[in-house]
Amino acid sequence: MKKMKSWLKTGSFNEKDEYYTPKILVEPILKYLKPNSYIWCPFDTEKSEFVIQLKEAGHNIFYSHIWLGQDFFNYEPEEHYDYIISNPPFTRKLEVLDRLYKLNKPFAMILGLPILNYQEIGNFFLGKDLQLLIVDKKVSFDGNTASFNNSYFCRDILPKGIIFEHLENNNSRKHFIKSRMT
Numbered sequence: 001m002k003k004m005k006s007w008l009k010t011g012s013f014n015e016k017d018e019y020y021t022p023k024i025l026v027e028p029i030l031k032y033l034k035p036n037s038y039i040w041c042p043f044d045t046e047k048s049e050f051v052i053q054l055k056e057a058g059h060n061i062f063y064s065h066i067w068l069g070q071d072f073f074n075y076e077p078e079e080h081y082d083y084i085i086s087n088p089p090f091t092r093k094l095e096v097l098d099r100l101y102k103l104n105k106p107f108a109m110i111l112g113l114p115i116l117n118y119q120e121i122g123n124f125f126l127g128k129d130l131q132l133l134i135v136d137k138k139v140s141f142d143g144n145t146a147s148f149n150n151s152y153f154c155r156d157i158l159p160k161g162i163i164f165e166h167l168e169n170n171n172s173r174k175h176f177i178k179s180r181m182t
Contacts, residue, residue: 021087023177025139025150026053031109032157033059033083033131040064040081040105042072043088047180050085061118065103073099083107083157094120097153101128106156108133113149131158133163139174 026049033039035060041050042062051063062077064070072088073095085108088096093111100107113134115121133152140146169175 003097020141020178021049022141022171023049023053023140023180024167024169024171025110026050027151028133028135028167029085029157030054030057032154032159033057036060038062038080038081039083039085040077041086042070042084043086048086049180050087052180054085072096073078075104081105084109086110094124097121097124100155106154108152108154108157110150111153113151129155131155131160131174132162133158133165135161135167137167137170139167139170142177143172145172146170 017099030053033054035058039054039059039061041048041054041061041063043065044051045067046063046067048063051061054061054180062079062081064075064077066072082105084100084103087110090112093115096109100109102117131154135149135151135156138146138149171177
């Protein structure tokens with residue numbers, strides 16, 4: 001962990017950005033992806049729940065992470081990919097969204113719903129296609145009760161603009177299952 005923390009301090013990510021997505025939050029997006037798709041997970045390693053579950057669902061995965069020397073802001077896989085799916089660094093959400101739209105690929109990113117209240121985010125989405133896959137629970141990333149809802153902000157993935165998905169639990173307390181990425 002010490003090595004990781006020093007990398008984060010010298011890299012382009014903030015230590016607060018490293019929250020590992022639990023399995024229960026990956027599951028809702030799976031049914032909206034075309035079978036056997038090629039997917040880039042740009043903020044992930046081989047131990048990421050996205051990488052593991054997308055592979056188990058039969059998809060072809062390319063992953064990258066700043067720990068591997070692949071910074072999303074200046075790296076893109078050379079191989080063809082159909083989707084970009086991940087949980088981006090929270091402190092750089094606007095930069096991430098800007099690059100995603102410039103890459104012009106379908107994407108699904110987990111972001112906190114409260115960002116829709118931010119003026120700069122609202123202005124950013126003016127005139128852009130945006131879809132929301134909203135889960136009905138405030139999912140925990142660390143076992144404690146989450147303070148806000150994290151859901152999928154998508155482009156060209158969902159069959160309509162807003163879809164609500166039910167989750168069996170919020171991954172906290174007695175239901176907590178730690179991400180395999182930790």
